[in-house]
Amino acid sequence: MTTSNIQPTSDNQPLVKVTDELSNLIESFIELGILVHDNQGTNQSNQALVNKLQQLILLFKNLNDPELKKYPIPIDVISYIEDGRNPDIYTREFVEVNAKLNAKLKGKMLGFKKLQNILGDKLGKEFPELNGSIETIKENYA
């Protein structure tokens, strides 16, 4: 869940790392904001600002981890976050749709299986010479 912290596993090391760095970045932005706000134009404060900025850029650099390539992000999720909605809702809805469609398909498959059997039986009765073929089809598409 997005709201909770990430439980580190063997797989998600890069992700844990990047989230930590991002939280650092967010912190740094606040600090930068304070520095800018309180800047008196003195050498000292300017130097502090420069240092902060350099730190910030270093953070930018560290964020770029090629390992993160394996995490595919659907554009819809980006839109969710961009609009300020919880991406977990997206996840949940997706799971629900999948489950629903799965059930529907299962029903259809069962229904057609029945139709196959009935149609096969009827054809076999009407055209007994086709019985062999019907059996083969039944076997192949059981």
Place this chain on the structure above:
Amino acid sequence: MNGNAQSSSNKDNELLPNIPHITANIIPLSNIIKFYTQDAYKQLVNMIENLSLNLETESDLKRKKYFLELIVDLRSNSIKLYTLCKWSQVSLDVSKFIDLLNYFRLQEFTFDQILFQLQQLNNYGGAKLPNGDIITSIEVLYNKKPTFPSYNYLKSNPISTRKTIEVLKDLNLILVTRFALMSEEQLPSRFEYVIKDGRAYITVKNEFEVSITIGNEVIPEEESDYTKSPFYFIDFRFLFGINPDTNLITYKDDKIFTKLPEKSLSKLEKISNQTLLNSGLPGLYELLHKYTISFKLYLISKQFKDLLINSRWRNNLQINYQMGKSLIILNYWSSFYLGKNWKTFIELGIDSKYQLNYRWFLNGKYERNLELDEIFNPINDTDTKTLNVESILLVVVNKHAELLMSSIYDQLTIHFKDVELINPHQLLLKLTIYKSTIFAVNPLSGHFYFIDPTPTQNLITKKINSPTKGDMIQEIVDNLIQLKLETLVREINYRLFTTEWLSNQLIKLNESEISKSFNLNIKKYTINFYRRKNYPSSWFLITIVNPIDSYTYWYVARVKSILGEWKIQWVQQLQFEENYIPLPKLDFQFFSNLPTICSNMIIDHMIVEELEFKKLKFLKIDKDHQLVKSFESDDFDADLIYESLYIIYNLDLLPIQNSSTSLFLKIRLLKNNQMEVKLFGTFNNSNIKNIKDNFLSIFQKSFVIKDSINLLNSAVYESNKNLLDSIFNRLNHLKKLSIITQQLHNFKISITEYSMVDISILISDINLKIKLFNTSIQLTSENSNFNIQLIIKYLNSYLLENENDSIIGVCKYLSLIQPVLTSIKTSQELINQNKINLSNGLSRLNFDVNFITINYLQFVYNIYSNVPNTKKIQKDKITVSLAFKTNIFNDFRSENFHYLKLSFKDTLNTDSTTSTKFKKLFELIFKSLTEIDRNGDAIRNENERVIKLNFDYLINLNLINEVMNKITKVFISFLNMNNYITTPV
């Protein structure tokens, strides 16, 4: 995919393919982070750069705000990114779900496909076997074999000649029977039939021949039974065709015919059979008749088309014919504008009776014509007949040309008499007296032309042949009138040019000016202006030509440009000899006389103007007026060109008692450009009996003043109003002479001599000459007397000032002054005789006369005396003033009317020294004057009085000499008495 799918997957795990992996619309997290960091870095860099740039322009606070805004923005984005990263822990699972969902959807589609395919199975409902062929089965049952069409692959037995003839004979018989039984309605009247060879040959004269037969033996008894045995079409041909000799459509006893080509014949057979079945023979007739006529039209159109290509009709003919339509429209004169809009054409087509016919569309309506009728309706003509399309055209165009020409002729004859129709296509038009032209129309093209045209005519031809908006005939007539006008104008212009007239194109008169000045009732005219070299600038000869009747009007006018507009100031129509009116014969005689006539009119007018200017009352009268007969005339002159006579009322020209109420002015123009002006009338003055000089002669109670002016001298025209000056000056002289002599006569002054310019008279021994000037009279005298000359000078200035012709006053004055002059003379003589000299030998007494005015003169006595003991000479002046006075109580005619006032005031009042010095002298003078009045105690009569006023005396005129003598004597005796003695002061 649990349940069934799962169980099968265990079994066929290796066989089943992986479900498709979805990558569309999916981005790796690393990319997103990369985009974000790069973007954030770029924004920061940009911001820092911007902040460094706007250091000067923006406040720190604002710059901080910008930076902070960016930081807040970037931070919020990083938070979003953080959220995304957190979500990413489920991203792999979600990706699998996406793949799964996609797979499910594909499966669902496959199931739908199955359902659709099942539905398709229902379409086999129509699949079944045909019923058994029962008919063929029965054939086989009976004949043991079926019959199939052989398509002529199996040969049949030939029909024998015998059988053929038999059938033909049968057919003949049946046909004869059927035709014989046919009613009138069933057999068209124009059908002529022959039955032979098993068919009926039907001919329609000049049209076609058709053969028909029947298919069976049935003879229908009822009309409704016809369909049981209809006729069938066999053959067809047209009974006319193109004659190979003449290439014309010919009907020749059915010997020339046209067969149809195979294809058309079979088509016709089909249609004919259909018609025969449906409507029998009348239907056939109708069909074939229309067909024939259409073919005829086609042939005709073909011939017309030939005409179009290589014949004289080329470019003059247009044909509108569409195959299948039974109408040919022939547009002849197609290059002529009449034809261009299909205004005039012939239609060849089928009329309501299905006969070949024509319609002639002429000027917007259909016309009929007998000649054409004959061509189209060959009623009685059964011989060889040829339809010549060219002849049709010729008839039409000739007729049309004729119609045009005759209507032009009709229109023209309204206006002119001299038009003649030479033949239906040619008009002889008389343009001027000497010129005529032939106007013709070309029937081929419809164009109009002139035979042997002049350039002007060519121009007119062009105009006539170009399209017009209005009525063409009217337009042509207008153009012909125009031509006539132009020819006439040109001729007049040419003739005027050769007789030295100069045309003036500058003058343009507006309509109102023309109608005002010329009083013309013509709508169309040409106006031209001419002048001669020596004419005054504003004088013109104006010619107006009326094209309708070719009349020419000639005017002499003065035309001036006033404020940019030409105005006629004076105009007069030329009057010709009687046989010229109103149309002068434009021959050489006329043109050679024209300059003279015109100058005469101008001169005449100038004289009238001058008379008006002189404010004389006058009237132009006939030159042989009986009033002038009493005056002897010596002016018979072979060179006379023109003569006019004015009667002038004698208001103030000559004294009426010497003349009559009217004088006569005669203007005569002679051939050598001389103008003779003669003023004459009654003149009766006993004082003036005979005066004769170059210009004026008086005899037998009449006078004549003559003047002669050279008209070649252009100054005559230019200087205004002086033609008659010299003659009227002379008249004025005569008048003065007459008045003055009369006055002198009345005053009984003897005239010694007189002439036109002066009168010599003698007044009281003074010879006077009265000189007559235009406005005044002046006096001269040869008398050497200084005083007389002085008086004359005074009198002349008086005469000049008063512009008075009255000489009487002057004469009277002269006679009045005479005694004074005598007294001056005698006084002078007295002093000269009794000279008293001073010591230096100079005279002691000096006498002088001063004329102050004519009415005031002074006798001045200067007394010189030696001042004692010096060499100085003293001068004392004693003045005696004389002035004329009148006694108003006396009759002015009496001798006592005038007095002289003698006065010593000038000396006594102004010079007290002198008056006291010469007190003794004055006493002596007064005493002597009193003596004169008393005349030695005898009472003097009224006429010889010396009346003493205060210091003045009034003296009768006839006493002046005596008085003055006495005074002078007193002076002499006073000086003798008081020799060297002066009164002490």
